[in-house]
Amino acid sequence: xxxxxxxxxxxxxxxxxxxxxxxxxxxxxxxxxxxxxxxxxxxxxxxxxxxxxxxxxxxxxxxxxxxxxxxxxxxxxxxxxxxxxxxxxxxxxxxxxxxxxxxxxxxxxxxxxxxxxxxxxxxxxxxxxxxxxxxxxxxxxxxxxxxxxxxxxxxxxxxxxxxxxxxxxxxxxxxxxxxxxxxxxxxxxxxxxxxxxxxxxxxxxxxxxxxxxxxxxxxxxxxxxxxxxxxxxxxxxxxxxxxxxxxxxxxxxxxxxxxx
Amino acid sequence: xxxxxxxxxxxxxxxxxxxxxxxxxxxxxxxxxxxxxxxxxxxxxxxxxxxxxxxxxxxxxxxxxxxxxxxxxxxxxxxxxxxxxxxxxxxxxxxxxxxxxxxxxxxxxxxxxxxxxxxxxxxxxxxxxxxxxxxxxxxxxxxxxxxxxxxxxxxxxx
Numbered sequence: 001x002x003x004x005x006x007x008x009x010x011x012x013x014x015x016x017x018x019x020x021x022x023x024x025x026x027x028x029x030x031x032x033x034x035x036x037x038x039x040x041x042x043x044x045x046x047x048x049x050x051x052x053x054x055x056x057x058x059x060x061x062x063x064x065x066x067x068x069x070x071x072x073x074x075x076x077x078x079x080x081x082x083x084x085x086x087x088x089x090x091x092x093x094x095x096x097x098x099x100x101x102x103x104x105x106x107x108x109x110x111x112x113x114x115x116x117x118x119x120x121x122x123x124x125x126x127x128x129x130x131x132x133x134x135x136x137x138x139x140x141x142x143x144x145x146x147x148x149x150x151x152x153x154x155x156x157x158x159x160x161x162x163x164x165x166x167x168x169x170x171x172x173x174x175x176x177x178x179x180x181x182x183x184x185x186x187x188x189x190x191x192x193x194x195x196x197x198x199x200x201x202x203x204x205x206x207x208x209x210x211x212x213x214x215x216x217x218x219x220x221x222x223x224x225x226x227x228x229x230x231x232x233x234x235x236x237x238x239x240x241x242x243x244x245x246x247x248x249x250x251x252x253x254x255x256x257x258x259x260x
Numbered sequence: 261x262x263x264x265x266x267x268x269x270x271x272x273x274x275x276x277x278x279x280x281x282x283x284x285x286x287x288x289x290x291x292x293x294x295x296x297x298x299x300x301x302x303x304x305x306x307x308x309x310x311x312x313x314x315x316x317x318x319x320x321x322x323x324x325x326x327x328x329x330x331x332x333x334x335x336x337x338x339x340x341x342x343x344x345x346x347x348x349x350x351x352x353x354x355x356x357x358x359x360x361x362x363x364x365x366x367x368x369x370x371x372x373x374x375x376x377x378x379x380x381x382x383x384x385x386x387x388x389x390x391x392x393x394x395x396x397x398x399x400x401x402x403x404x405x406x407x408x409x410x411x412x413x414x415x416x417x418x
Contacts, residue, residue: 162312169303170341173275173367178339180305182321200314 013116015242018231024223027105027113027151034149038210045144047207048159050197051092051136058136060088082120084135094143095131095198097164099156099177102215102222102230109223113151118142128167129160147209150221154192155212158183161198175212186212266296267350270378271343271360273371276302281363282340283327288359290330293416294352295345297379299402302341330414344378344402
C-alpha cells in the first residue's frame with residue numbers, strides 16, 4: 001500500500017523511554033525488519049494451522065475476482081486486493097497465547113504490529129489470546145512471519161486455536177507455558193516440537209520450531225512491563241504521562257475537552 | 261469442613277510441578293506424618309478436549325497420570341502448583357519445611373511453605389445452592405463433593 005510521502009506527520013508508534021517501549025516501537029514500525037530466529041517450512045505452517053491438508057488446493061468462498069463482475073465502486077478501484085482475496089480464499093485464523101513471563105509479544109502489541117505490517121486482516125484482541133483472521137493464503141504467509149521472527153518464543157508463546165488457558169500461570173518445571181492440551185513439547189534435545197495442531201488434533205509428524213530463547217534474550221526483547229524481574233511500568237515516566245493524558249482526555253470527552 | 265483448631269500449611273512452588281516431583285514430595289510428606297487432609301491444586305488437565313472444533317476428542321497428556329503415594333495410587337487430574345495440608349498440630353511444620361527443601365534443592369526454582377487458613381470452615385450459601393444440604397462436609401471447600409471418584413485415603417503409621 002502506498003503511503004503519502006508528503007505527509008507532515010511522522011508516526012511515533014508509541015511513547016516511552018524504556019527498553020520495553022523501544023521493543024514495542026521496533027515491532028510496530030514496518031520500516032524495521034524483524035529479526036529472523038528460526039526456519040519453518042510452508043508445510044510446517046500448514047500443519048500447525050490445521051485448516052487444510054498440506055498440498056491440498058485452497059477451498060474457495062467465492063469465484064476469483066477476475067472471473068466475477070465487480071460493482072462500480074470507487075473504493076474497490078483504490079484498494080488492490082490481496083492474493084487471497086483475488087483468488088476468493090476462505091477466511092481462516094491463527095491464534096496466539098503469550099506468557100506474562102517475558103514473552104516477546106502480547107495481544108495488544110500483536111494487533112498493533114499486524115495492523116502496521118500486514119494487509120487484509122481482522123485481528124481480535126483479548127486479555128490472554130490474540131486471533132487474526134484473513135484469507136487463507138495470506139494467513140499462511142503472515143503466520144510464517146509471525147512464527148519465524150522474534151515475535152515468537154517456542155516456550156513462552158503458544159499457537160492455540162482453542163483452550164488457550166496458560167498465559168498468566170506459572171511456567172512448568174522445564175520452562176514451558178502451561179497448555180492443558182500440550183500441543184508443543186520440549187524434547188530432550190532442547191527443541192520444541194508441535195505434536196498437535198492449534199486446535200489440539202494430533203499431527204502425523206512433529207513440527208520442530210526451534211529451541212526456547214534464554215532468559216537474558218527474553219528480558220531484552222520482551223514487550224511486557226513486569227515489576228518483578230523486568231522493567232517496571234512505573235519506571236517509564238513518559239509512558240505514564242502519555243497514558244494519563246489519554247485517560248484524562250477520554251474521560252472528559254463529551255464535555256468539550258480542552259487541554260490546559 | 262475443617263475444624264479451626266487444626267493448623268494448615270500451603271506449599272507453593274514458583275513453577276508448576278511434574279508428576280514425578282509431586283510423587284517425590286508427597287512421599288516425603290507422608291513419611292513426616294501428622295497430615296489430616298491434603299489437597300492438590302493447579303490448572304486442570306482434561307481427559308478430552310473441552311472446547312473448539314476438536315471438542316470431545318481424547319487428550320493424551322503425559323502429566324495426567326497416576327502417581328504412587330504411600331500405599332495408594334493417586335490419579336492426577338491437574339498440573340500441581342499448590343499443595344494444601346491440614347495438620348494435627350504445629351510441631352510437624354519444621355519437618356515439612358525440611359522435606360520441601362530437600363526435594364527442591366538443586367531444582368533451580370524455589371518453593372515456600374506458608375502457614376495460614378486455606379480450607380473453608382463452614383459451607384457458604386453458594387455451596388448450599390450448588391450441592392444441597394447433605395453434601396459431604398469433608399470435601400466442601402476442597403473439591404466438588406458430587407464427584408464420583410471421591411477421596412484417596414493414605415494410611416498413616418498410627
